[in-house]
Amino acid sequence: MSDVGPHSAARIGASGGLSGLRGRIGWICHAIRIAAVLWSLWIVGWAVALWSDKARLLAGYSRLLATDVSGVSDASYYAAIVLVVVNCMLAAAIAYCIWQLCATYLAGRIFTVDAALWLRRTAIVALTAIGFGIFARFAVVAIFAGQIVLLPARGQLLVPQDLLHLIFVFFVFGLAYIFKTAAEMADDQAQIV
Amino acid sequence: MPIVVNLDVMLARRKTRSKELAERIGITEQNVSLLKSGKVKGIRFDTLARICAALDCQPGDVLAYRSEENDVSPAPRGQAE
Numbered sequence: 001m002s003d004v005g006p007h008s009a010a011r012i013g014a015s016g017g018l019s020g021l022r023g024r025i026g027w028i029c030h031a032i033r034i035a036a037v038l039w040s041l042w043i044v045g046w047a048v049a050l051w052s053d054k055a056r057l058l059a060g061y062s063r064l065l066a067t068d069v070s071g072v073s074d075a076s077y078y079a080a081i082v083l084v085v086v087n088c089m090l091a092a093a094i095a096y097c098i099w100q101l102c103a104t105y106l107a108g109r110i111f112t113v114d115a116a117l118w119l120r121r122t123a124i125v126a127l128t129a130i131g132f133g134i135f136a137r138f139a140v141v142a143i144f145a146g147q148i149v150l151l152p153a154r155g156q157l158l159v160p161q162d163l164l165h166l167i168f169v170f171f172v173f174g175l176a177y178i179f180k181t182a183a184e185m186a187d188d189q190a191q192i193v
Numbered sequence: 194m195p196i197v198v199n200l201d202v203m204l205a206r207r208k209t210r211s212k213e214l215a216e217r218i219g220i221t222e223q224n225v226s227l228l229k230s231g232k233v234k235g236i237r238f239d240t241l242a243r244i245c246a247a248l249d250c251q252p253g254d255v256l257a258y259r260s261e262e263n264d265v266s267p268a269p270r271g272q273a274e
Contacts, residue, residue, distance in 0.1 A: 188234060191233050191234040191235070192233065192234055192235035192236065192237060193220060193224045193227070193228055193233050193235075193236050193237065193240050
């Protein structure tokens with residue numbers, strides 16, 4: 001029985017077990033990549049469609065706040081748009097991290113520190129996006145209303161799904177840490193001939 | 194690292210090449226090179242047993258302990274051969 005030796009993660013990738021795993025998760029990785037790209041494009045497209053019609057957008061916020069915000073200044077409107085643009089950029093960043101993570105898996109570097117780091121980066125960007133998204137909701141309403149509004153007249157700015165998203169993100173954080181530790185332990189083991 | 198690998202000494206003594214040893218004990222030539230240079234974190238008993246069988250030697254001929262204070266290490270056995 002031949003041994004595998006130090007720094008041979010690539011060689012490990014050629015073994016039956018791991019190549020079988022790559023085969024099984026290949027379609028999942030491709031699907032996740034496509035879904036991530038489509039989701040980010042959806043976010044951007046939806047933002048463009050919504051914010052390109054100022055009158056309709058402000059009418060919607062007027063209903064949400066039960067007050068007329070149609071007279072909001074252009075400067076305030078563009079300030080709100082900046083927040084939306086940042087939100088879209090964060091969505092694109094999430095899609096990029098997911099793409100890179102799946103690329104790592106597709107290259108066979110599944111149980112590696114590299115893959116764990118991409119998982120952690122994805123969690124960090126997602127956490128940033130969730131936090132910023134929540135902040136932006138309140139900030140846009142405050143810009144249009146001219147004051148901080150915690151509970152609008154109709155609808156909610158904070159929903160239970162926000163907490164669920166946070167739970168999932170922290171779960172991914174935990175997984176990233178576990179995988180990184182496991183990969184480092186595997187690297188250490190690989191240096192025993 | 195206080196454990197010193199004297200595999201290169203035993204290979205020279207037995208007039209065996211790294212490649213040949215690698216084939217006989219079933220590990221890669223690269224791993225034999227890393228083992229010779231001491232760039233490994235450990236060696237399995239199974240691998241050590243196969244090396245000793247292939248080179249007709251004892252573990253003490255392949256491995257030596259050299260403490261950091263005392264630079265003198267025990268000479269490999271069979272030096273008189």
